[in-house]
Amino acid sequence: MTFMKKLLGATTALVVGAGAAIAxxxxxxxxxxxxxxxxxxxxxxxxxxxxxxxxxxxxxxxLQSEAQREQALRRFAEAGANPIxxxxxxFASALETVADEYPDTKFxxxxxxxxxxxxxxxxxxxxEGSYLVGMMAAQASKSGTVGFIGGMDIPLIRKFACGYVQGxxxxxxxxxxxxxxxxxxxxxxxxxVKGSELTKAQIAQGADVVYAAAGxxxxxxxxxxxxxxxxxxxxxxxxNYMHPGKVLTSMMKRVDNAVYDAFxxxxxxxxxxxxxGLSNGGVGYAMDDNNASLVSADMQAAVDAAAAAIGxxxxxxxxxxxxxxxxxx
Amino acid sequence: MQFFIDLLTVSxxxxxxxxxxxxxxxxxxxxxxxxxxxxxxxxxxxxxxFFSAAVAFVxxxxxxxxxxxxxxxxxxxxxxxxxxxxxxxxxxxxGVAINFLAAGMTVLVAQSWFxxxxxxxSLFGGARFESLDLPFTNALAGLPFLGPIYAELISGHSxxxxxxxxxxxxxxxxxxxxxxxxxxxxxxEAPEAVDTAGISVVGLRYSAVMICGVLCGIAGAYMAxxxxxxxVKDMTAGRGYIALAALIFAKWRPWYALYSCLLFGFxxxxxxxxxLIEKYLGFHVQVQLLDALPYVLTxxxxxxxxxxxxxxxxxxxxxxxxx
Numbered sequence: 307m308t309f310m311k312k313l314l315g316a317t318t319a320l321v322v323g324a325g326a327a328i329a330x331x332x333x334x335x336x337x338x339x340x341x342x343x344x345x346x347x348x349x350x351x352x353x354x355x356x357x358x359x360x361x362x363x364x365x366x367x368x369l370q371s372e373a374q375r376e377q378a379l380r381r382f383a384e385a386g387a388n389p390i391x392x393x394x395x396x397f398a399s400a401l402e403t404v405a406d407e408y409p410d411t412k413f414x415x416x417x418x419x420x421x422x423x424x425x426x427x428x429x430x431x432x433x434e435g436s437y438l439v440g441m442m443a444a445q446a447s448k449s450g451t452v453g454f455i456g457g458m459d460i461p462l463i464r465k466f467a468c469g470y471v472q473g474x475x476x477x478x479x480x481x482x483x484x485x486x487x488x489x490x491x492x493x494x495x496x497x498x499v500k501g502s503e504l505t506k507a508q509i510a511q512g513a514d515v516v517y518a519a520a521g522x523x524x525x526x527x528x529x530x531x532x533x534x535x536x537x538x539x540x541x542x543x544x545x546n547y548m549h550p551g552k553v554l555t556s557m558m559k560r561v562d563n564a565v566y567d568a569f570x571x572x573x574x575x576x577x578x579x580x581x582x583g584l585s586n587g588g589v590g591y592a593m594d595d596n597n598a599s600l601v602s603a604d605m606q607a608a609v610d611a612a613a614a615a616i617g618x619x620x621x622x623x624x625x626x627x628x629x630x631x632x633x634x635x
Numbered sequence: 636m637q638f639f640i641d642l643l644t645v646s647x648x649x650x651x652x653x654x655x656x657x658x659x660x661x662x663x664x665x666x667x668x669x670x671x672x673x674x675x676x677x678x679x680x681x682x683x684x685f686f687s688a689a690v691a692f693v694x695x696x697x698x699x700x701x702x703x704x705x706x707x708x709x710x711x712x713x714x715x716x717x718x719x720x721x722x723x724x725x726x727x728x729x730g731v732a733i734n735f736l737a738a739g740m741t742v743l744v745a746q747s748w749f750x751x752x753x754x755x756x757s758l759f760g761g762a763r764f765e766s767l768d769l770p771f772t773n774a775l776a777g778l779p780f781l782g783p784i785y786a787e788l789i790s791g792h793s794x795x796x797x798x799x800x801x802x803x804x805x806x807x808x809x810x811x812x813x814x815x816x817x818x819x820x821x822x823x824e825a826p827e828a829v830d831t832a833g834i835s836v837v838g839l840r841y842s843a844v845m846i847c848g849v850l851c852g853i854a855g856a857y858m859a860x861x862x863x864x865x866x867v868k869d870m871t872a873g874r875g876y877i878a879l880a881a882l883i884f885a886k887w888r889p890w891y892a893l894y895s896c897l898l899f900g901f902x903x904x905x906x907x908x909x910x911l912i913e914k915y916l917g918f919h920v921q922v923q924l925l926d927a928l929p930y931v932l933t934x935x936x937x938x939x940x941x942x943x944x945x946x947x948x949x950x951x952x953x954x955x956x957x958x
Contacts, residue, residue: 339742339753340752341746341750341752341753342753343751343752343754347752370739484910487922489926490923493869493872493873496867496872497872498863498870499655499858499862499863499872500872500903502862503648503652503907506644507648507907507908510644511910522868525863525867529757529865533864548757549757
């Protein structure tokens with residue numbers, strides 16, 4: 307009997323030991339899916355870059371439903387994954403409960419603040435990036451009217467909108483910015499048909515540059531803008547390639563850098579509040595061969611100057627989420 | 636004059652948004668009139684949207700895409716028929732299963748086929764339905780009112796829009812003026828009577844379900860290859876359910892289906908232009924209210940405030956021959 311116990315104990319120790327030695331980092335994708343050509347895919351790119359450079363592996367899971375959030379977190383924590391990175395603000399409430407249960411595991415949540423000692427909260431200054439593309443939109447616009455199409459109507463998307471309006475008004479104080487949200491349910495992230503109709507509606511109101519911060523709905527916005535001969539602005543990842551010569555630029559949110567950083571720090575992940583802004587390469591605008599002809603040297607110089615000024619703190623872009631209001635319409 | 640132009644743009648948008656609803660609504664009408672409830676309209680449209688876009692991209696021909704979309708939708712219809720007619724299963728459960736199946740399968744197949752995140756590549760050229768300019772657009776352009784109406788509203792849509800509109804009188808004619816239609820309606824009201832007359836209940840119900848599949852296939856293909864240039868995960872965004880609401884609103888009649896779909900499409904189009912409501916009505920309307928109105932109206936109809944919505948009597952019941 308004692309022998310049996312010892313044997314069992316030894317096996318357990320071996321298993322635990324093996325688990326501790328690997329301590330793979332884990333990445334959980336949100337409902338949008340790993341290859342969404344946007345937010346989640348950026349996260350994957352960052353993780354892959356880390357894996358390629360270090361030769362290590364990481365665990366990952368794509369959620370299929372809302373109910374799996376806690377389950378996925380627990381499973382990775384039980385399996386000894388460390389740190390566990392989750393892409394998406396929607397993990398907040400699940401993480402609130404799970405973080406306390408696994409005090410030795412480090413977590414990183416992107417796009418949301420969870421105040422726990424073992425959690426790193428990564429937030430992006432989307433308003434700063436949106437400010438820059440807003441400037442470019444107003445410069446490229448001939449009609450003086452530019453558009454914004456958001457996905458689901460949540461404060462985060464209003465933060466994009468508010469930064470965009472501020473940027474457009476900074477270039478042209480008389481610019482009109484038309485704002486529409488696709489809907490109030492998660493279906494608003496995947497309704498390209500409605501995105502198209504919203505784009506047509508904004509064109510009817512005179513818009514000639516449209517910025518889409520709307521996930522899969524944005525595919526419809528970019529498509530219709532290209533079909534109707536106006537310019538569009540992509541979001542999150544570089545979407546310039548989707549319609550070469552018709553996408554003015556893309557507001558890049560470097561989720562890949564956030565994941566890469568977290569994985570690199572590994573088990574010694576620095577917890578707390580982590581802001582990714584213009585100054586540390588967290589946001590920016592995309593330039594490549596596809597939009598080189600659309601962005602003049604003057605435009606780029608003006609935007610780069612503004613980016614430097616924001617980074618140095620000379621220009622302050624209002625953050626909608628700081629007080630849930632926007633000073634400009 | 637500005638009002639006229641605004642009205643035209645909203646009507647134009649209404650027509651585009653109402654077309655998938657109308658096709659799905661007529662699809663549901665055939666199925667439900669034959670006594671087979673179908674909440675799988677959404678899933679069939681989604682499957683059709685994916686397969687039409689995928690095949691159109693691979694073959695470069697939008698018509699092959701349309702056929703593939705119809706075939707995919709038909710396959711799901713037959714599955715629904717097999718479960719609910721042949722095996723006498725619960726029609727609602729079978730419908731829900733089809734919705735889940737389509738939502739998961741489309742993304743899975745798209746991912747392994749194109750590796751673009753459950754999306755098809757963008758379609759271009761002959762792989763898309765181009766908008767159709769009807770004849771005489773230029774000749775009539777000079778006429779006041781009539782010219783712009785013809786050029787903006789009537790002309791310049793995809794051929795599937797005209798097909799959908801033509802389906803309304805065709806459905807009415809089939810249902811109310813042919814022997815097949817009479818039997819189809821009878822099988823939804825009193826299948827035992829049809830059986831007594833020596834006509835196959837199972838055969839009639841299968842043909843109704845197949846008509847439903849074809850129409851859903853066209854609706855899905857319209858969204859992926861005419862309104863859009865490719866498939867995006869879950870792109871039907873609940874239109875199958877709105878079509879069901881429209882079907883109840885229309886009390887299972889073809890012409891009323893047209894009116895209710897146009898009404899729902901109009902509400903959706905209006906929700907896109909909050910600026911116009913403010914301009915002409917003088918007060919601000921929450922767009923969420925407009926988005927919710929189709930459902931609110933359907934509940935009112937169902938509650939019996941505006942006439943009574945009586946579904947086909949044998950709807951939802953599998954037919955069991957008496958011995």
